[in-house]
Ligand SMILES: Nc1ncnc2c1ncn2[C@@H]1O[C@H](COP(=O)(O)OP(=O)(O)OP(=O)(O)O)[C@@H](O)[C@H]1O
């Protein structure tokens with residue numbers, strides 16, 4: 001969708017800190033940069049702050065200190081009305097899916113397109129295709145409450161990638177599926193990555209991390225990010 | 230407007246189910262107030278027409294020997310005072326012959342009264358475009374010229390006009406108040422609905438929806454609710470107004486020139502549901518924007 005200039009950073013954190021309310025600092029002194037077109041795993045034990053870091057990246061939260069630069073824009077200096085345009089370049093798979101229960105799988109996946117004002121004929125063409133790809137052609141009109149955990153997860157993934165985002169943030173995207181489907185989904189992410197999308201996958205799934213050793217890791221330990229390994 | 234796409238489950242939203250009924254009541258009250266304004270306005274205008282143009286000043290004759298001369302002097306003073314009053318174009322005392330001519334239809338042969346001391350009349354022409362404080366003028370006249378009075382039928386009408394004008398303003402104030410109450414209720418209903426749908430709004434927000442994309446959905450819903458309520462209110466108001474008009478026409482005996490609602494009045498009343506719906510839509514939109522502005 002958008003031409004990525006390889007070599008530039010799609011997102012950069014400078015000494016970022018985050019606390020919830022008056023609680024302790026959950027994340028501190030986080031500094032890293034993701035090159036455009038890269039593919040990273042984000043690891044760390046439960047409660048380490050993976051989802052919190054994701055929230056900062058998809059602009060669901062503002063850091064309590066430090067600087068976040070996304071698509072060459074300093075978030076602290078960005079006007080409110082400019083944020084939707086940035087958010088549309090990000091696809092997010094939420095850890096808790098956040099599907100809209102009153103909408104069918106089709107309409108859930110269509111959301112990012114509709115929000116952008118994409119023509120309904122385009123929507124009706126692309127959404128079923130993608131749902132078919134993630135193996136949900138039977139469930140196209142099913143509402144999330146009637147879907148299994150793994151099916152919901154795949155709807156959530158389809159919603160995250162339908163807009164061909166520049167940055168894909170997937171929080172535990174394979175938590176509810178077997179390794180076979182997990183591999184299939186990972187291949188989908190790789191496919192997107194090949195087309196230019198920068199991908200970050202937060203996961204516990206050691207099986208996956210071991211199968212895809214070619215990708216670098218961001219590891220959260222004691223509230224801060226350690227790159228590589 | 231009604232068939233537009235919506236991602237929010239607002240159709241089955243129980244929080245705003247009372248809204249049409251409230252709008253119906255408000256539109257009903259507005260229709261009655263508006264009809265009142267129009268009818269009063271019509272009355273005032275026709276009375277105003279009667280009153281404006283000319284006035285009459287009466288000067289009581291002074292009895293006694295020197296009476297005639299003193300009365301002449303008072304008439305002169307009254308004419309002087311009227312001519313100095315802003316808005317008066319001309320003040321002309323009628324001479325005895327003219328006064329007798331005025332009396333003739335009632336008295337027949339005026340020879341009988343020719344020698345009686347008759348009240349003197351001054352015919353005053355006023356500029357109909359300038360509104361005059363008749364009560365104040367009458368007061369001033371009575372104080373400065375003994376025995377002089379301003380035609381008091383007109384003063385009474387002027388009092389009635391004042392009262393009608395006040396009532397008109399009260400009715401307009403009621404309309405404004407109704408608008409405010411409706412807006413406040415729409416704001417409350419919208420906020421409640423937003424709280425109920427908070428998680429959906431958050432997802433739309435994070436996916437990159439502009440505030441207006443979300444606001445529009447609430448506004449559409451609010452318009453639909455406001456419009457249906459407005460139609461109910463209108464459906465109730467029209468028979469009521471027709472009945473009142475019908476009852477009024479039966480007592481209309483010259484005293485009330487015309488109590489019927491003019492066409493513009495009916496048109497405005499017919500537009501009330503649209504106005505109510507537009508108000509509801511606008512208020513909802515603003516309320517959503519205000520709430521969303523607080524999201525990161
Ligand atoms: N909304 C919140 N309010 C307060 N504290 C929070 C909130 N969300 C997360 N936390 C705290 O922040 C810390 C990091 O949580 P986070 O959800 O980011 O961890 P995680 O690495 O995603 O864990 P998991 O692997 O179990 O999903 C935890 O200690 C958690 O209690």
Ligand SMILES: [Mg+2]
Pocket residue numbers: 050051052095171
């Ligand atoms: Mg998490």
